[in-house]
Amino acid sequence: MKFKNKVVVVTGASRGIGQGICVAFAQQGATVVGVARSDLADTGAAVQAAGGTFVAHNADLGTGTQKEAHDVIAQILAQTGQIDVLVNNAGIIRRAPAKDFSEADWNAVMATNLNSPFFFMQAVGKWWIETGRAKAPESSRLKLVNIASLLSFQGGITVPAYAASKHGIAGVTKALSNEWAKERINVNAIAPGYIATENTKALREDPVRNKAILDRIPEGRWGAAEDIAGGCVFLASGDSDYLNGAVLNIDGGWLGR
Ligand code: NDP
16 A cells, blocks of 8 residues: 555546556555546546545646646645646547648647646646655655657657657656756656557557557557556656656567567
8 A cells, every 4th residue: 555645646547548547556545636528437436446535637638738737736736735646647649641730630739748748747846846845854755757658769650749749758757857856756757558548449440550560569469558557656656766757668568679
């Protein structure tokens, strides 16, 4: 029960990887605040069944403004009084050939996948530093975990905004870890491989792409949300206090190939 009396905020908690992450923290006794646009009842039930406490917070992170993100964090802090872990997981993908890629799709992907995570970290980091928690010797550390991608390292196929946003989040992870390690804040990221969720449904339903992907994964299978959740718990725990600015690949061996 490493996360008893800890508050863990997970964005994109309504399904997929985010839901799996919520359950993994619940198994360690956490109070989990799940953020998403749609109904969070499924995640709430799964968290409670796993032994955690759930707080649902509906919000749209798609505008990517500083005000939107700071308002969400202020509302969560008003309700819980503390945040110990933030997992920036919410993300979207839009597919189109580069020559036809629309401005609307570009802006939507960057707002959700890059602007919003940065402003969330900014709001939580500012609260942590300005309330003196960084200096209190008895206090534990603040853990910020970003969900990056293999496309933080590779270009992908017909997903230019997604690749740009995920390269960006890897950069922001390193930038903030440099600035905030001295504040007792660990900033790290996970680069999931190919995980079977709504986000990758189109790929799994395309027999050619599905085979090409499976043929390249040394583990020989699509990943599951639980495969990512374990790494996330590690990056949020005291076991990773000396880890800063890392992007941890959990990809069944894809990048090592
Ligand atoms: P899903 O599409 O299954 O889930 C996405 C989550 O993000 C949902 O909970 C969704 O909630 C939330 N979300 C999307 N847009 C918004 C928004 N505007 N405001 C609030 N919440 C939003 O995706 P995955 O679980 O597959 O992906 C999770 C993360 O992992 C993403 O960052 C993705 O890029 C990354 N990733 C996924 C991989 C994979 O193979 N699946 C591989 C590498 C990285 P709702 O719609 O209810 O608002």
